[in-house]
Amino acid sequence: MDHQDIDLHSAVTALSCSLDLVGVDEVRHGKRVAMMAYQIADQLHWPEAERYSILHAGMLHDCGVAQIREHRNLTETLEWSEAEAHAKRGAEYLAARPPLAHLAAEIRYHHTRWEQLQPLPLHARTKIRANLLFLADRIDVLQVPFLNSEHILTAAPDIVERISSLSGSLFAPELIEAFAQIAQSQAFWLAMDPDYLDEDLRGLGKHIAPVSLNFLAQRELARLFSRVVDAKSPYTEQHSERVSLVARQLAKDFDITGQDLEQVEIAGLLHDIGKLRVSEDIIDKPGKLTADERACMQRHSYDTYRILQRVFADTRIPVWAGFHHENLRGEGYPFKTQGSEQDLECRIISVADVFQALAQTRPYRNSMSLNDILADLDRRVANNELDGTVVDKLKINAEAYYRLAKD
Template sequence: MHEAIAALSGALDLVGVDEVRHGKRVAMIARGVADRLGWSATDRMAMLHAGMLHDCGVSRIHEHRQLTETLEWDGAEDHCIRGAEYLAACRPVAHLADDIRYHHTRWRTLLELPLAPDLRLRTNLLFLADRIDVLQAPFLNSEHILNEFSNIIARIRGLAGLLFCPELVEAFAELAEVEAFWLAMEPEYLDEDLRVIGAGLEPVLLDMAELKDLATLFSRVVDAKTPFTDEHSQRVALIARELGADFGLSGCHLEQIEIAGLLHDIGKLRVSEDIINKPGGLTPSERATMHRHSYDTFRILLRVFADSKIPIWAGYHHETLVGDGYPFRSQPKELDLECRIIAVADIFQALIQVRPYRPSVTAEEALADLRRRVAEGKLDPDVVGKLAARAEAYYQLASA
């Protein structure tokens, strides 16, 4: 559970274009303040996991910039509402939904809302940790933070009672007077500290249904980047699962194919919505940005599913049977049936959806496109044949 959340929080960092570890720093700051205040081990761990997932409602780079370039932004609540909705539907982390819902709400406003006192403190602690990280961002990975942290503390103290709970602010100020607090935010130390925390935990194992809940949560984040991809990942997963069943696969095998389908585009969190929404052709630079998303998917999923083939099945969805796909230029013998299934499911569903550069197509037109790719040697004829045999059923699965 802890390892899965830590790894998937890295995917959320991609919305900031690079892996800046914002969620992990917020998590460690929140956990440190909770520890300073003597909160229970359960509450400290909840703060750690909520911190890593607090921006799960942010999919778009433009929104991320607004949230990280100003201390307060009028549109901040939208991603809090989305994130809370995503978490509430995901059983392993549903208990964090309310904390996420209010994590950009001022303390003074929280006092006026009919919320439990402990919820007010938890959600405001996330807000505090989040804004501390925004203030320290210009000095990250540099010793200059040692000359600046007193100004950050003073700035936060000046907002006590208005934005932040005074009790939380003072606990933070006590922690932050020590240089080590700031130096521990460097990426190498941050990752090491998170591994140490994880190693000391009793394992919380996820069953397949809970794992699929987590995968669905992140598929919703990915698909929310643009209206043109609404439910794309979820429908690719349904098509892939059904195709797997048509090939005689069953049980846990089908569950893993579905999870790979849900997460096949998680690397797209790095891609600007300006590129995804572009109505015309892509420039070489934009095409390169788009092409890397499947490799990012592969590497992210290796952290979560290192002992399964899910990273391969998801990360290879743009490979072809003639070796001209990306990012690995794989040969046919390297492509499992599951890779071939997800490739077909992805193309078919995308064709059925309206995209900024073309309208939706009919089932017949989509099949004609798939058969053309088969004739070119790019797609597996057996997979396309299974889909064509029940074209209307698959069209219904693909139609959002």
């Protein structure tokens, strides 16, 4: 992976899809915000590059939201007093990721009133783009009860009236004027239908050229995904980063090098991306999970696999990440593969995931000592859950791996 052409539009769409999982019941919020912002920008005759850029900003505007309860507060009221916290987090995540750092400032202020933006020492472009995201975001909150139904057409005038009443206070007058003009078209509202929305986004993506990213840039993009996942719970802080470090070192100890080694590291970072669908109430539950809660937890590895196929379709990353809960006897999930069907890299990430999780404090137990972890791994090897050759390799430098998992 010295340099690889990455379809950044597909990567942003995939992250938007994973962020959709936070809503569980109400999905595609990011995509609708993106498409409405794009259409309003088009109405204002913004240059093509600016329109595509605001499209991506719209899909990522809520990347600081990882908890379902926070998502509900943001989507159940026009203004929420604590909305700025996720805007700050999202901006921090993006600022550290070179492929998307240019979107950080507008996402930082996408819940700031227009009248409050004016005195801030920001570039005029940042102000208007941030406010466009805020406008599209709040339009979506008002239209959600009527989505996927012709009732949106009868509700639309009231939505326009309410939004227009906030011109000059919450929203820039020029944005309100453009919105009011384009909202007269039934097509503006009907295009929010899920099938049409996905089709339109794919169509726009065909006009956006791939970007060439080196491994470091790809890894930073992966870290953005993993940071959003790990933020769901204080108990999973840095889990993905630590799994990635352990998996990479194990792969090196097996003499895996070059592109395969880099893909192991990225797969480790992304192995839990599907967990965004899982409620933090389940992740943080101190007691035994119910059958329904276990089912919710078990689907995350399949969601991981499908999401990563959209970004890394020509690599083994989706398989290596998505198979991390398979076991050697074919009783894991979600594919029920036998050990002979699993790449060594899959088995490495499985061991790294278990090892790091046991070293980390969780709501149902404290961090385990190294000796207790090794005993647990031996038990899993005896039960034909984990690969004994991988566990044996880890034991050779067990203390160093323990530091990687905890420090």
